[in-house]
Amino acid sequence: MRCDIVTLFPEMFAALTEYGVTGRAAKRGRYTLVFHNPRDHTPLPHRQVDDRPYGGGPGMVMRPEPLTAAIRAAKTAQHTELGFTGPVIYLSPQGKRFTQADAHRLAQYPAFTLLCGRYEGIDQRVIDLEVDEELSLGDFVLSGGELAAMVVLDATIRLLPGVLGDAESARRDSFQAGLLDHPHYTRPETFEGLRVPSVLLSGNHTAIQKWRQAQAMERTARCRPDLLDDRKDAFNP
Numbered sequence: 001m002r003c004d005i006v007t008l009f010p011e012m013f014a015a016l017t018e019y020g021v022t023g024r025a026a027k028r029g030r031y032t033l034v035f036h037n038p039r040d041h042t043p044l045p046h047r048q049v050d051d052r053p054y055g056g057g058p059g060m061v062m063r064p065e066p067l068t069a070a071i072r073a074a075k076t077a078q079h080t081e082l083g084f085t086g087p088v089i090y091l092s093p094q095g096k097r098f099t100q101a102d103a104h105r106l107a108q109y110p111a112f113t114l115l116c117g118r119y120e121g122i123d124q125r126v127i128d129l130e131v132d133e134e135l136s137l138g139d140f141v142l143s144g145g146e147l148a149a150m151v152v153l154d155a156t157i158r159l160l161p162g163v164l165g166d167a168e169s170a171r172r173d174s175f176q177a178g179l180l181d182h183p184h185y186t187r188p189e190t191f192e193g194l195r196v197p198s199v200l201l202s203g204n205h206t207a208i209q210k211w212r213q214a215q216a217m218e219r220t221a222r223c224r225p226d227l228l229d230d231r232k233d234a235f236n237p
């Protein structure tokens, strides 16, 4: 999978490429990130990428010229490299709520582009001209789109073939059942007076699986009854 990222802060994405499961996957070539910094695409003097908002108000707005040029560079590169141009996705609180189903959908594309905003916003004409879909992680305001982009990428990369080991992908399958995760325990058997549930020490794998399923159901019913309403959408694409 190839992801082109339009961002003023490409270094932030080391959080994905240098650590853990996503770091190993990058090193193994399971995915590639390609960065397009609007500062390298602006026709304005002094690498300017922002300007004052029409209509007044606090802060600055990202100019359309650098952003559209960076997006178009990404699309051209995808077309040249892959003969395919994926969707341009803008991360913002105004977007459709991102779910596991979206991660499955994105994992199917050979390539796509993520647009990360900063400042108070981006010129609306960038969205009108170049954005195919807007995605939101939730109803809160971050300082920029980069952290949201990394969350979307992490959830998507985990679904790529060969990224998760057997154990992890088995666990992921339990998530696919549209339930929350069951409790986990490891050594010591007793910690500050709290013992590991005896079924987990029994070696009876049928009983263990039943216990885990029951725990997942109970936890979901208690904490996220909405997931039980329609298990199709929540974690199942």
Ligand SMILES: Nc1nonc1C(=O)NCc1ccc(Cl)cc1
Residues within 6 Å of the ligand: 091, 092, 093, 116, 117, 118, 119, 120, 121, 122, 135, 136, 137, 138, 139, 140, 141, 142, 143, 144, 145, 148
């Ligand atoms: N919540 C969210 N879900 O996705 N993205 C967010 C978010 O807060 N972005 C911050 C942001 C987005 C665009 C610009 Cl120009 C500035 C800041």
